[in-house]
Amino acid sequence: MNDINKNFIQRIIDDDNDSGKFNNKVHTRFPPEPNGYLHIGHAKAIYLNYNIAEEYNGKCNLRFDDTNPIAEEDEYVRSIQEDVKWLGFDSEKRVYFASDYFQQMYEYALQLIKNNNAYVCELSPQEIKNTRGTLQKPGTQSPYRDRARDENLDLFNRMKSGEFENGSKTLRGKIDMSHPNMNMRDPVIYRILHANHHRTGDKWCIYPMYDWAHGLEDSIEGITHSLCSLEFEDHRPLYDWYLDKLDVYHPQQIEFARLNLSYTVMSKRKLKLLVENNHVTGWDDPRMPTISGFKRRGYTPKSIRNFMEDVGVAKRDNIMDIAKLESSLRTDLNKRSQRRMAVLNPLKVVITNYPDEKEEFVIAKNNPEDESAGTRKLPFSKVLYIEKDDFMEDPPKKFFRLSPGAEVRFKFAYYITCTDVIKDSKGKIVELHCTYDKDTLGGRSEDKRKVKGTLHWVSANHSVLADIRLYDRLFTALNPDAESNFIDTINTNSLKIVKNCRLEPELKTFESKIPVQFERLGYFFKDADSTAESLVYNRTVALRDTWAKK
């Protein structure tokens, strides 16, 4: 690793290592709250934390920050672990829960009270709000602020034993009600919550607030560099205050800019709304920026990791162009995907000079980027389907697909010339009559005559049917968060289902785990909705198309 081109976090760690601050140790953590599914913004945090640890020969913990029983569920801890693993990060059994430290946190709170740094406050939530002051004006002190030490201890213990109603009392830090940083105006440390916790059940009825819990979790686990997003910058003084007052091991919090993607929303609240109001089919809807959504859509873990490497890390607010994600995706898929033939919008083609009952098999390359992927046999016969878009009766200049009198290559098969256009009574094209040149088997000719267009095709009788789901961005606004109501900018055409697509027969039994490219169309991934009788494919991403742009 050279000194140049490091990001600001690596430089901080280098400085710490130079000064011996953490004895050259690096230990990070990824601390999700199990209250929703992971999205690609989390993937940045995961990537960062695991990679920093690996780079410096350290470790990274996966820690569930489950301090609020109201919002958290087991379903989410399961999905989060699954997603982290799918992304390619091994937590090596380093899986922890904030709730495992509840007893220890409680004892630390006792210590804080004993040192006269915390007190039990009986102000209601509304009263606390009213006395906090504003951004410009200082707050006023709670009447309970100067309670005797023993009374605080007694009251706090009774809070713990369940004697009081939700919201009736809190434990608060005794800091400074006129502090310019609102977080330092006697912050709540514990609140009373008679609620069932997904792991500790009914054992506790007081739960620690984030600021109290997070620093202690980091401290207990021996974290060195505690990476979090920018909005916690204002919380760092409090993180430091607690640890200093307790005089315990003190990790360094470092803030970085979270990832934003163009044409998408990233907040859990908004994603949840999309799910609950059925704007999408679920957390794993292929249009969602969730890890499970990308997975179902056909994204690869490697493409997401490469994207994160590309994105980098800094403290500027940013909106990454989603085209960059798609570029990482195509780079990976291009090298690895198996090519297959599929016709989305079939147009019947009859090869008039081809024997009626004949069928033959042409040799098709599975992946031109990788010879080891081998070849397969593709059935060819008299009646075929091609893409409707690949024929124009009256083509513009530079249209080098099929048109009356034009000769094109049917990939891996023959040169084909269109002789007749068959229409129905309304003038709609229903069928094409063509001839083939029998001396061009494999798609090449002895005379080296040049054929500009190469089309994909399937044999009608051999083909299998499928529904194909075409996805577009979920929002029409580049930054939906900036709109007064992001729901209003939902793209009503984000999903288009194309029925009765024709696939080459091998796709009937194709393994769903392998990424596949439908020649000339894009990358597709077999959806979980597929059954033995009916195939469903998701378009992961289209191929770059410089023709369509014009």
Added chain:
RNA sequence: UGGGGCGUCGUCUAAUGGUAGGACACCUGGUUUUGGUCCAGGCAGUUGGGGUUCGAGUCCCUACGCCCCAGCCA
């Protein structure tokens, strides 16, 4: 009128007082049995104004702009 951050091509991100570079996007051209890939090239940036310096994206002053903070959420 409080506090904390941040301003570099269209979008991300480097350059740590010494030639403003890379990626994506976009535009040319070449190769190609995918209008894909690949290859070659091009376009495009330091928020403004002062100052220090032989030399400033970088240091200082100042102005401006953007983001975050008033949950018993994280």
